Amino acid sequence: MMRKHIFNAGPAALPLEVLEQAQQQFVEYDNLGMSLMEMSHRSKPVERMNEETQQLFMELMGLPPQYKVLFMGGGASTQFALVPLNFLKLGTVGQYILSGSFSEKAYQEAQTIGEAAVLASSKAQKWSRLPDIGNIVLGENTAYVHMTTNNTIEGSQFKVVPDTTDVPLIADMTSDILSRQRDWTKFGLIYAGAQKNLGPAGVTVAIIRDDMLAECAERIPTIFKYSTFASNQSLYNTPPVHSIYVMKLVLEWTKRQGGIEAMEKRNVQKTELLYNTIDNSGGFYRGLVDVADRSIMNVTWRMHDEELEKRFVQEAKGQGFEGLSGHRSVGGLRASAYNAVTVESCQALADFMIDFQKRNG
Numbered sequence: 253m254m255r256k257h258i259f260n261a262g263p264a265a266l267p268l269e270v271l272e273q274a275q276q277q278f279v280e281y282d283n284l285g286m287s288l289m290e291m292s293h294r295s296k297p298v299e300r301m302n303e304e305t306q307q308l309f310m311e312l313m314g315l316p317p318q319y320k321v322l323f324m325g326g327g328a329s330t331q332f333a334l335v336p337l338n339f340l341k342l343g344t345v346g347q348y349i350l351s352g353s354f355s356e357k358a359y360q361e362a363q364t365i366g367e368a369a370v371l372a373s374s375k376a377q378k379w380s381r382l383p384d385i386g387n388i389v390l391g392e393n394t395a396y397v398h399m400t401t402n403n404t405i406e407g408s409q410f411k412v413v414p415d416t417t418d419v420p421l422i423a424d425m426t427s428d429i430l431s432r433q434r435d436w437t438k439f440g441l442i443y444a445g446a447q448k449n450l451g452p453a454g455v456t457v458a459i460i461r462d463d464m465l466a467e468c469a470e471r472i473p474t475i476f477k478y479s480t481f482a483s484n485q486s487l488y489n490t491p492p493v494h495s496i497y498v499m500k501l502v503l504e505w506t507k508r509q510g511g512i513e514a515m516e517k518r519n520v521q522k523t524e525l526l527y528n529t530i531d532n533s534g535g536f537y538r539g540l541v542d543v544a545d546r547s548i549m550n551v552t553w554r555m556h557d558e559e560l561e562k563r564f565v566q567e568a569k570g571q572g573f574e575g576l577s578g579h580r581s582v583g584g585l586r587a588s589a590y591n592a593v594t595v596e597s598c599q600a601l602a603d604f605m606i607d608f609q610k611r612n613g
């Protein structure tokens with residue numbers, strides 16, 4: 253196999269080692285005479301695998317014991333609805349920080365369920381920078397503050413999070429969980445679809461603090477309550493066992509690489525290769541977001557005409573680079589350099605960019 257340089261935004265690259273390990277265990281798991289996918293989710297091997305994956309999360313993130321790691325379904329988009337369903341009670345307001353199109357989707361979904369408001373927004377700037385969250389003022393009736401830590405489509409990322417004092421802070425970390433160190437204890441709830449930094453699509457991780465579990469709405473369907481997942485070790489109904497298993501392999505790989513700290517260093521190094529190429533191109537390539545707000549996961553840029561952008565993507569594809577078109581809503585170009593994307597792939601892309609400019613500049 254000539255493995256490609258995978259810059260897909262999601263589903264995204266997985267470590268080759270992990271794919272090979274998963275392949276080895278695909279037909280027969282752990283010498284048990286059958287595949288993990290054929291086992292009951294109430295069987296010991298699945299229970300053990302599920303619990304070990306939860307523990308790996310706690311360990312990698314250094315989470316204190318008041319947090320629980322849940323494995324749910326439905327992707328981050330389902331969390332957009334579950335958050336207000338569980339925590340937006342009558343007479344309270346969910347405050348949303350709008351920094352990109354996914355955060356706006358979360359806000360819109362909340363409006364279908366209860367009262368949601370915009371706490372800060374950079375929509376008027378077309379998401380070209382992050383909104384100011386330095387001096388936020390929260391009313392008495394605030395149920396929670398919701399934010400998106402990394403804006404996958406636009407290519408911006410919060411380095412600091414707002415101080416919400418005793419109001420729970422809820423974050424969609426789908427595209428940057430485990431990519432950089434953060435003070436996790438600032439959050440009441442963190443959620444992430446797995447298919448960007450954690451593993452294959454199909455499982456959604458929710459990390460929730462005990463006091464939030466006690467706040468889950470009573471009169472909503474059982475399967476929509478975070479507390480149902482928490483009190484059943486995420487085995488209330490059949491979980492996406494295979495996706496959780498591959499995620500476990502990704503977590504073990506992350507640990508072998510040196511954990512979040514090493515990932516962050518590598519992600520900075522990887523994206524600097526691309527940002528430096530953009531900044532040194534004399535305007536041939538132009539970044540889409542303010543330098544201070546740039547993401548160490550999704551790098552976005554444009555060229556001066558769309559035909560050239562198309563040719564860039566096409567030629568790149570011919571040389572083994574996948575997934576470089578910008579999101580259909582913004583156009584331009586995007587390289588998603590999640591944890592599993594190698595330094596070598598980013599170096600190869602930077603070299604290609606320089607060469608493309610020489611031939612077309």
Ligand SMILES: *Cc1c(COP(=O)(O)O)cnc(C)c1O
Binds near residue numbers: 404425
């Ligand atoms: C990809 C993404 C989503 C959507 O995730 P699904 O699992 O497809 O619902 C939501 N939020 C962010 C930040 C994303 O990157």
